[in-house]
Amino acid sequence: MNVNPLLQIKALGQSIWLDYIQRNMLKNGEIARMIEEDGLAGITSNPAIFEKAINEHHDYDEAITSLAHRGMPPKEIYEALALEDVARTADLFRPLYDESNGLDGFVSLEVSPHLAYDTQQTISEAERLWATLNRPNVLIKVPATQAGLPAITHLLAAGININVTILFSLERYRQVVDAFLAGLETRVAQHKPVDHITSVASFFLSRIDVLVDKRLDELVQITGDKSVGALRGKAAIACARLAYQHYQQWIKDNRWQSLSSHGARAQRLLWASTGTKDPAYNDTKYVEPLIAKDTINTMPLETLNAYRDHGQPAVRIEQELDESGSLLEKLHQIGIDLEAVGEQLEAEGVQKFAVPFDKLLERIKQW
Numbered sequence: 001m002n003v004n005p006l007l008q009i010k011a012l013g014q015s016i017w018l019d020y021i022q023r024n025m026l027k028n029g030e031i032a033r034m035i036e037e038d039g040l041a042g043i044t045s046n047p048a049i050f051e052k053a054i055n056e057h058h059d060y061d062e063a064i065t066s067l068a069h070r071g072m073p074p075k076e077i078y079e080a081l082a083l084e085d086v087a088r089t090a091d092l093f094r095p096l097y098d099e100s101n102g103l104d105g106f107v108s109l110e111v112s113p114h115l116a117y118d119t120q121q122t123i124s125e126a127e128r129l130w131a132t133l134n135r136p137n138v139l140i141k142v143p144a145t146q147a148g149l150p151a152i153t154h155l156l157a158a159g160i161n162i163n164v165t166i167l168f169s170l171e172r173y174r175q176v177v178d179a180f181l182a183g184l185e186t187r188v189a190q191h192k193p194v195d196h197i198t199s200v201a202s203f204f205l206s207r208i209d210v211l212v213d214k215r216l217d218e219l220v221q222i223t224g225d226k227s228v229g230a231l232r233g234k235a236a237i238a239c240a241r242l243a244y245q246h247y248q249q250w251i252k253d254n255r256w257q258s259l260s261s262h263g264a265r266a267q268r269l270l271w272a273s274t275g276t277k278d279p280a281y282n283d284t285k286y287v288e289p290l291i292a293k294d295t296i297n298t299m300p301l302e303t304l305n306a307y308r309d310h311g312q313p314a315v316r317i318e319q320e321l322d323e324s325g326s327l328l329e330k331l332h333q334i335g336i337d338l339e340a341v342g343e344q345l346e347a348e349g350v351q352k353f354a355v356p357f358d359k360l361l362e363r364i365k366q367w
Contacts, residue, residue: 004037005307005310005312006038006040006304006308006311007039008311009307012291012315013293014291014292014293014294014297015103015297016040016298016299017040017041017044017270017296017299018034018299018304019044019049019300020043020045020301021053021107023053023057023059023060024057026092034304035093035096038304041100041105041296042093042107042296043089043106043107043108044270044272046110046141046165047110047113047354047357048352048356050082050360051356051357051359052356054081054360054364063081068367074362075361083109083129086107086108087135090106090133090135090137093107097136102136102198103265106137106138108138108141108163109129109140109141110140110165111125111140111143112125113354114354114357116166117145119147119148119150119151122142122143122148122151123154123155126142126160130155130160130161136161139161139162139198139200140160140161140163141164142155142162142165144172144173144201152164152183152199153180154183155183156180156184156187157182157183157186159196159197160197161199162180162199162200163200164179164200164201164267165272166204166349167203167204167272168204168342168345168346169239169339169341169342169346170239170243170338170339170342173201173203173243174246177201177250177267180199181250181255184197188259188264195264197264199267200269200270201270202270202298203243203272204272204345205237205271205272206236206277206286207348208235208338208341208342209233209277210277211341212231212331212336212341213232213278216228216232228334231330231331233278233285234327235327235341237286237289237290237324238323238328240271241289241317241320242321242325242328243269244269244317244318247266247269266294270297271296271297271298274300275299275302283302284303284307284310286303287311288311288312288316289316289317289319291315291316292318295317
């Protein structure tokens with residue numbers, strides 16, 4: 001009998017999460033089956049995912065109609081639906097959370113994308129969502145914007161689990177790690193426990209290649225140098241490998257060791273945006289090379305199904321580390337700065353969540 005490749009990934013020390021949430025999957029037992037058969041260890045959501053779920057399925061119609069008839073505003077209706085789904089999903093994952101001693105079994109809910117550039121409002125909304133859900137296996141998603149960084153520190157110091165999202169560059173990842181460490185250090189200085197706090201850093205991948213590939217194609221057109229095209233589809237994996245290298249470095253330094261002695265858990269890297277957007281690429285492109293102990297890969301349903309079908313799990317993340325650094329240097333030499341790419345993708349990423357969020361509220365308004 002063939003072993004499920006997703007279970008093999010779990011045995012290699014990487015947690016598999018699903019980047020999707022939909023009410024009927026909770027009702028019909030599909031999520032429970034995936035926990036049992038695939039070793040599914042968590043779920044991530046975002047406004048775009050909720051917009052898709054509510055628009056494409058009728059699971060929510062009755063609840064929306066009922067809440068709308070009570071005169072509830074669209075944003076409150078959306079929040080009520082999202083909170084119910086996240087709470088039910090968290091309860092479904094609670095046995096796994098307990099069995100794994102708080103390592104797995106998490107469900108993520110994002111603050112409003114319209115707060116991405118407002119530190120104080122991000123803090124307020126995150127604290128409110130955390131208090132409302134009142135479950136230890138929930139992660140509140142906060143964007144890795146400049147305004148988000150101090151919010152991350154504040155919320156972790158307050159004992160709130162944080163999933164840092166909309167993260168696209170190595171420099172910003174270093175800043176995210178610093179924000180994480182500062183939050184726990186504040187808490188330790190206040191003589192508060194840190195052993196129950198969980199944080200992940202969601203490094204978005206496929207969008208990096210989409211933008212870099214577009215620029216490479218433009219350069220081929222302008223210069224006629226087809227060798228430039230050989231760099232297509234390599235930037236995201238290179239960035240991920242170098243981010244993992246940084247993770248391995250900071251968990252060994254004295255600053256982290258001091259926190260670890262108080263029982264703190266390291267902020268894990270989570271590979272996000274792992275669905276392949278270019279049909280020319282393999283459908284497991286952002287899974288296969290990035291399997292590593294103490295990391296997470298959150299996959300769209302299509303990617304998870306593809307990996308279950310034909311994944312070839314092995315720990316490969318440290319392969320081509322030297323080449324990853326060289327690749328970024330080559331890109332820089334031809335005018336593609338990955339930090340600038342990250343800044344553009346961050347701004348676009350906020351919009352990619354804000355637009356469907358607004359569309360969903362408008363749809364609810366018309367109910």
